[in-house]
Amino acid sequence: MCYLYFNLKSNVKWLQHHQIITCLLKNCSNIEKLNQIHAQMIRTGQIQDTFLVSRIIAFFTLPSTHFNIGHARRVFDQIQLPNLFIWNSMIRGYTHSFASTDALLLFKQMLFRGYFPDNFTYPILSKACGQIRALKPGKLIHGQIVKCGFESDMCIISGVMSFYASSERIETARKVFDEMPERDVVAWTTIISGYAQLNCTEESFLLFDQMKREGVKPNKVTIMTLLSACGNLQALERGQWLHSYVLENKMESDTIIGNALASMYAKCGSMFQALKVLEKIPARNTVSWNVLIGGFVQNGLHSEALRLFQEMESSSIRPNKITVVSVLSACAQLGDLEQGKLLHAYVQEDRINYDVFVGNSLINMYAKCGNLEGARGVFHEMPERDIFSWTALITGYVQGNQFKKALALFQEMQVSGVEPNEVTLVSLLSACAQLGALDQGKLIHAYLKEHNVKHDMCLENALVDMYAKCGCIESAMQIFHGMTRKDIFSWNAMIGGLAMHGFGKDAIDLFTQMQRVGESLPDGATFTAVLCACTHSGMVNEGYGYFNSMSSLYGITPSIKHYGCVVDLLSRAGLLEEASDFIEKMPIEPNPVIWGSLLSACHVHRKVKLGERIAQEIFKLAPDDKSVYVLLSNIYADVGRWDDVRRVRALMDKRGMEKPCGCSSIEVNGPHTSAEGVYL
Structure with a gap:
């Protein structure tokens, strides 16, 4: 009697603990509290209670902010007799974390320990096989499904179709689909999605039409799948037709559908229509703003992206890391360091999850804005x-x-x-x-x-x-x-290298070969290299011909750099008056570099009067350029005009200028002895 009393008392106490822990788990909202509950379960001997443990594992394996498959596995390993729900939770957790190989290994362990899969296990396994395109295990699981009589379960068979589609076996997926005695919206959406993933948009829309004819109403996932396919392939007309269907079925006010429509238009480059769609959504969320901001960035409309972000900040919707990364990209392209720094401060306040993705975007922003110290600072403060x-x-x-x-x-x-x-x-x-x-x-x-x-x-x-x-x-x-x-950069690198090192004729021969092959059309950089080659080889007539062919044959408007090359070509050949006339007739304003090239030639060829005139032109454009005074002084010295030399030097002194010292740099003994070298 006494034993029965104590046993009953013990059971009541255990039951009370069970009820308390069940209540605590139900209301648990963070990992710290869960760890305390877990410790209490171990202390009270309830760690083997499969119901309670299953709640803990579900907490860590369901897609949420608390997802932690490592912690879930540690709890799982403490259970002597896990039930099927716990096995399924762990397999799902591994699949959710894209650790599909671990999911399949755990399934093998489950079979070895005498547990049999149910209708919840098979869809998870099919997804795991699809993630890593594990064709052989996937086929074996398909065989098990048929053997166990689950082929009539539409959810399981939809998972099988998804596996075959993910493994690029769309014909097999279609065969499974066609053999289904009944097909619900999930089955239709799965096969439509399979074709869409392989960019078979035409077949996806044919199936969509067939689905409607058979009286199956599409759901949100169906519409989103097709909109995503249209966006990825920039199939604007198809997307617009789908938009009409959304309007006809009064789905335009749905936030998820609206976001998908806006994303499709943004990917197709129709930002006006994307804006129009989102203006009609009554409950815009962070995703809505991200779609628009990201769309503007992708379409090169960076200023509009920043303007929209400022509008988002003034609303009640909080940016997330995707927003920040898009806006940082816009700042990088615009060179807007001030806005980029504000975003960095926003991240540092722990209002955004500071992960590698955000850190890399910050480094890129600082580097593109020319603040390399800022980029280095972010690099060193990154936790990973x-x-x-x-x-x-x-x-x-x-x-x-x-x-x-x-x-x-x-x-x-x-x-x-x-x-x-x-x-x-x-x-x-x-x-x-x-x-x-x-x-x-x-x-x-x-x-x-x-x-x-x-x-x-x-x-x-x-x-x-x-x-x-x-x-x-x-x-x-x-x-x-x-x-x-080879592309244009291949040809330019080789032609430019030959020209730079004095192989002018070889560079011209390669350019001729490039024209003959027709693999790439020359661009401005090609002609810069070709004109440089003509300069070093003294090919004046040929250089003139190539310069004229830029606009006449290739529709390339010569830049200041090309005009400079022609001036250098004429100057090196001693045709200084012709070079001067060429500069005077240029359709664009000459810069000090072009005039300086001709002034150097005047020094070489002792053309004093022309040199004086050119020096005056440079003084108008760059009055503080020391090199002009030095060159003019040297021109006078070469012909013995020492009074003029002293006059020019006096002008330099008056302006506080000093003659620059010459210097050269060379890599000594290669990388092995250099403190700044690289080793591999």
Whole structure:
């Protein structure tokens, strides 16, 4: 009797604990509280209560802000006899976190321990197989579904179709669909989505029409799937037809549908229609604003994106990290450092989740706005960094002409054990090209070979450019001729390299070959290189001909740089009066550089009167240019006009000018002895 009393008392106490913990779990809102409840369960011996434990695992595995598959697995491993709901929760959690291989391994463990899947398990497994295109396991699971008599379950079969579509086996998915005795809206949407994912928009819309004919009403997911397909393929007419269907069925006020419509129009470049759609949504949310702001950025309307963001700030809707990344991109393109700094401050106040994605956008913004110290500061304050963080800063240094810092940062990157990607290597090769750092460029080339880095055209162009600018013409030509495909940058790099290093005739021959092949049409940079080649080879008539062909044959309006090349061509050939006449007849205002080129030629050819006239033209444009005074003084000195030399020097003294000292730079002993070198 006494034993029965104590046993009953113990059971009552256990039941009370059970009820209390159940109530606490029901109202639990954060991880800290959940950890306390979990500790209480262990203390009271209720850790083996499958109902209570299933609630904890569900808390960590359901898509939410509390998702933590690692914590869920630790709880799961403490359970001696998990029920099927717990197994399903864990498999779903792994699938949700895209750890599909772990999901399939757990399913094998579940079968080994004698548990059989139910109608909730199979759709999760099909999704896991689809994520990693695990065709063989997916087929085995399909076979199990048929064997266990689940082929009439539309939810399970829809999962099977989704798996085949994700694995690019759309014909098999269609066969499964056609064999279904009954098809609900989920089944129709799944097969429509399968075709849409493979850009088979025509087939998707045919199925959509058939679906309506068979009396199945599309749901939001169906419409969103088709709108997404139209946006991705920029099929504006199809999207507009779908918009008409939305209006006919009075779905335009639905926020999710409205956002999808606006996104479709934005991707098709119709921002006016996107704005019009969202104006009619009564309950706009953060996604609505993000669609518009992101759409403006994607379509190059960066000022409009910033204006819209300011409007969003004045509303009651709070931006998220997607908003911030889009606006930072707009700031980067506009060079709006002030707005970018305000966004950085907003992020630092912990009002936005400061992850790698946001950090990389901040680095890019600061670098594009020319504030490399700010970019470096963000880089160092980031709690985590990935390859894109390193690449963004390295690229920023290269674009900011701080080439040595770019190479030094790459050295830090290697010490950190981060492997470069193609973009990193292209930026580094560009730095080597600008510095003339041939040894370091060769090391990067050796790294590409050693690590079997895939040579895309961008990377090959960078190698050609590096070798060509460093004067290693033979290596540049070898890579150039080995390219399976060439674009305008390939030809320009090689022609420019040849011209730069005195191989003028070879550069012209290559340009002729480029015209004959017809693979790429020449652009302004091509003609700059060609005119430079003519200059170094003394090919005056040919240079004039190429200059005239720019507008007559290729419709390219010559820039100030091209006019400068012609002036240099004539000046080096001693045709100074012709060069002067050419400048006078230019349709654009000459700059001090063009006049300076002719003044240098006057010094070489001792043309005093012409030199004096040109110097006066430069004084009007750049009165504080020291080099003009020095050149004019040297012209006078060459012909013995010492009074004029003293007069010019006196003018320099009066203006507080000093003759600049000459200097040269050269890479000594390669990267191995340089403190700023790079090793691979």
